Amino acid sequence: MCFSRYFYGMKKAGGNSRVLKDLLQTKCPNCGEANMFEYSTLHLGKFLKMYPRCPNCGYDFNPEPGFYFGAMYFSYAMNVALMVTAGVAFEVLVDPDELWKTFVSVFLPPLLLSPWIFRLSRAMMLYAFGSKRKKRS
Ligand SMILES: [Zn+2]
Numbered sequence: 411m412c413f414s415r416y417f418y419g420m421k422k423a424g425g426n427s428r429v430l431k432d433l434l435q436t437k438c439p440n441c442g443e444a445n446m447f448e449y450s451t452l453h454l455g456k457f458l459k460m461y462p463r464c465p466n467c468g469y470d471f472n473p474e475p476g477f478y479f480g481a482m483y484f485s486y487a488m489n490v491a492l493m494v495t496a497g498v499a500f501e502v503l504v505d506p507d508e509l510w511k512t513f514v515s516v517f518l519p520p521l522l523l524s525p526w527i528f529r530l531s532r533a534m535m536l537y538a539f540g541s542k543r544k545k546r547s
Contacts, residue, residue, distance in 0.1 A: 440469035485531035
């Protein structure tokens with residue numbers, strides 16, 4: 411999944427499972443040690459705030475202006491997948507008798523998970539299309 415690290419020979423010991431773990435934990439795509447975000451996901455006032463560079467290795471988290479606009483495509487894909495999965499699972503498992511219950515089952519999970527989806531989509535964008543530069547000081 412980590413395209414830039416994979417394609418540019420930045421692969422760490424531990425292979426792709428390590429890369430996937432770093433991505434899911436929103437760690438730096440270069441070193442995998444430091445967090446991309448300054449605050450916890452549960453800090454709802456500041457969960458969006460990112461470091462400009464990796465505190466550990468100096469990797470640039472903002473390769474160009476507007477870089478993270480593309481993250482909305484990752485976010486959209488994850489939200490649609492979540493909505494379809496939740497809606498189908500609810501229909502199959504609960505078989506609701508009223509339409510509003512189906513709407514709640516479809517729209518509530520993305521709403522509750524939106525901070526995680528937002529951060530993960532940014533991490534996916536950086537892992538996929540981030541700078542190939544290993545270090546920048
Ligand atoms: Zn780093």
